[in-house]
Amino acid sequence: MKNLMKSIIITVAAVIPALMMSVLCFALPPQYSKTFLGELADKYERLREIEEPKIIVVGGSSVAFGLDSALIEEYMDMPVVNFGLYASLGTKIMFDLTRGNINEGDIVIIAPELDPQTLSLYFNAEAMWQTLDSDFSMLARVRGSELPDLVGGWFEYVSKKSNLWLTNADLDPEGVYNHASFNEYGDISYPRPHNTMMLGYDPNKQIQLDPSIFSQDFLDYMNEYIAYARKCGAEVYFTFPPMNATALAPVDDEGILEFYNFIRENIDCEVISNINDYLIEENYFFDSNFHLNDAGVRLRTALLIEDLFRTLGRTEALSIEIPEAPERPAMVIDEGREDVWAQYFTFAEFPAADGVIAGYTVTGVTETGRGMVKLEIPTIHNGKPVLAIAPGALSGCTVLTDLTIRDNIISIENGAFGGAPALRRLHIYNENEMTMSVSQTGLFDDAAPGITICLYSKASFDSYTAGYYWGNYSSMMKLMP
Incomplete structure (x- = not known):
């Protein structure tokens, strides 16, 4: 009898949470x-x-x-x-x-x-x-x-x-x-x-x-x-x-x-x-x-x-007017300025499709930078924008806990956050997730477990959690006060 009661209690204990979850799933509004x-x-x-x-x-x-x-x-x-x-x-x-x-x-x-x-x-x-x-x-x-x-x-x-x-x-x-x-x-x-x-x-x-x-x-x-x-x-x-x-x-x-x-x-x-x-x-x-x-x-x-x-096999003439390709707004570059954070990173040139150097990719962290607890990806280096973060860029940053990224970055490659075992918070100050391209899978595969993606406005939180590129990582996101 004891074993029967024990089995019933275990079964009920398992079923009740599932029933409650089902109610939450189907009864709550979308x-x-x-x-x-x-x-x-x-x-x-x-x-x-x-x-x-x-x-x-x-x-x-x-x-x-x-x-x-x-x-x-x-x-x-x-x-x-x-x-x-x-x-x-x-x-x-x-x-x-x-x-x-x-x-x-x-x-x-x-x-x-x-x-x-x-x-x-x-x-x-x-x-x-x-x-x-x-x-x-x-x-x-x-x-x-x-x-x-x-x-x-x-x-x-x-x-x-x-x-x-x-x-x-x-x-x-x-x-x-x-x-x-x-x-x-x-x-x-x-x-x-x-x-x-x-x-x-x-x-x-x-x-x-x-x-x-x-x-x-x-x-x-x-x-x-x-x-x-x-x-x-x-x-x-x-x-x-x-x-x-x-x-x-x-x-x-x-x-x-x-x-x-x-x-x-x-x-x-x-x-x-x-x-x-x-x-x-x-x-x-x-x-x-x-x-x-x-x-x-x-x-x-x-x-x-x-x-x-x-x-x-339709032979009617088609007369669909095709508009000319609209011109893309010119890229504005703050020439001649150096971000104070640039001293802690190493870079490679980022060429545009026509071979002109459009900006820089972060490829690593200097010895001094590897000893810092908090780092911010620079916005400008040698008068040109810092545009991307390469795989392994944080290698050797054993004490880094916080990394800040602003709206200059247009591309982050898989593996960019690896090599930083203490990294806990990724602070993103960019309202539009589509301007910062990442792979929809594998971005954090090499990263420390438990990273929180910190977002600082409801607009950015909505953009990233339901986003085209970043949406798959929504479970890591938190709207900060």
């Missing part, structure tokens, strides 16, 4: 609905509600930032669903969410970013829970290996959601990375007049046109998805994302042709686009090497319509 990820519920609803033959464009954020769906609808006379959102969700889950909603007569266009993460079976449970927060019915479309990952991330999601609710956090990021930035088609309609990247491209995200960026398991899964869509009666095509030509890793014409032929030979649907057409001048881009500004959207949409017309 906490991420105003964020960028909150948009997926609207895209999913549009996908399900359109019963007539439709065009579904599946991909990542280059689809969200790169289409004028109303223009496509005008020329194709079919409703359009922009079903791209965020690379950190993974391409596979975007495929899976469309299953059950592909019908006879549909056109499915596959358009992922050409990046190893999006061309793999990568999945991020934290990001997915934030999208599910606005519509839990999408759970029914999660399949395969993602289910254990979602279960594993459930407690962390519920804990964060509860804390946001208890503190009345009201996540509502300023700028483009907000649910309100999307129109009814799922396109981003937030005004983007020009390129906002300091160098015109993101040097931390070079575009590699090499077959190795495709994982074989992704190719297999995509081909299975293509077969599924065809069984549903849809036509399926592959197109390229818009790519910032300045960000292209060195490759000659023969290499580009080999890459193009690899795609044609390994994907079981027609490639309807010429890859060279989608290598686009930098001034048509906005804040990343795959995100277009307003003029760029018009250009890319016209390219896709032309591709569809040609593929479908």
Whole structure:
């Protein structure tokens, strides 16, 4: 009897917290609905509600930032669903969410970013829970290996959601990375007049046109998805994302042709686009090497319509006016000044794409600097901006506990925070996370455990916790008084 009672008590003790967590998960109002990820519920609803033959464009954020769906609808006379959102969700889950909603007569266009993460079976449970927060019915479309990952991330999601609710956090990021930035088609309609990247491209995200960026398991899964869509009666095509030509890793014409032929030979649907057409001048881009500004959207949409017309044998003349690439605002440099913190660091020149020295990369810390408890990355060195932090830059900083970074830094590489075993606080004074590019995975893999990312305004906290680059590290973030 004692053993039975003990078993009952243990079972009840285990079940009650799970029940309470379930109540918190499903009963509390959505906490991420105003964020960028909150948009997926609207895209999913549009996908399900359109019963007539439709065009579904599946991909990542280059689809969200790169289409004028109303223009496509005008020329194709079919409703359009922009079903791209965020690379950190993974391409596979975007495929899976469309299953059950592909019908006879549909056109499915596959358009992922050409990046190893999006061309793999990568999945991020934290990001997915934030999208599910606005519509839990999408759970029914999660399949395969993602289910254990979602279960594993459930407690962390519920804990964060509860804390946001208890503190009345009201996540509502300023700028483009907000649910309100999307129109009814799922396109981003937030005004983007020009390129906002300091160098015109993101040097931390070079575009590699090499077959190795495709994982074989992704190719297999995509081909299975293509077969599924065809069984549903849809036509399926592959197109390229818009790519910032300045960000292209060195490759000659023969290499580009080999890459193009690899795609044609390994994907079981027609490639309807010429890859060279989608290598686009930098001034048509906005804040990343795959995100277009307003003029760029018009250009890319016209390219896709032309591709569809040609593929479908339509001979009508197209007369879509393409605006000239808007000029990028000149970079303002405070010539001749030296930041007092520069004496504690070592540097390498940071060349722009044209070879001109745009600024400096922090590569290490001097002997004096390695003995300091607090350091700040300098803003200016030799009269030029300090722009980046290299891997291993903090090596040997055994007593460093606090590092401050300001809004001059545009790129931080994985491994930058390694070699500083006592580092506990990263103080960021930059309101817009998109201006400081980092990898969405692995940034802190070599760093000391337990680092807190300290943010000093609600605007920056909302920007980073729900951000495109930094959002995956939101569990490390704290809004400081």
